[in-house]
Amino acid sequence: xxxxxxxxxxxxxxxxxxxxxxxxxxxxxxxxxxxxxxxxxxxxxxxxxxxxxxxxxxxxxxxxxxxxxxxxxxxxxxx
Numbered sequence: 001x002x003x004x005x006x007x008x009x010x011x012x013x014x015x016x017x018x019x020x021x022x023x024x025x026x027x028x029x030x031x032x033x034x035x036x037x038x039x040x041x042x043x044x045x046x047x048x049x050x051x052x053x054x055x056x057x058x059x060x061x062x063x064x065x066x067x068x069x070x071x072x073x074x075x076x077x078x079x
Contacts, residue, residue, distance in 0.1 A: 037076065
């Protein structure tokens, strides 16, 4: 029973951080998402979406849905 509860808790935690795991795959250390937001002055979710869709690295982010980006904005506390 303890094993089942541990698996359920782990699943819930990982499902909430699914986007973070997608981002963290490439965005580490000096290229962390927080650093990128500060460098580019991104303050809102819409600015994040526009940057990822139309910025110089748009092709690298083409597989992300707007919902994925919105979720990242929530996790990063963007307006």
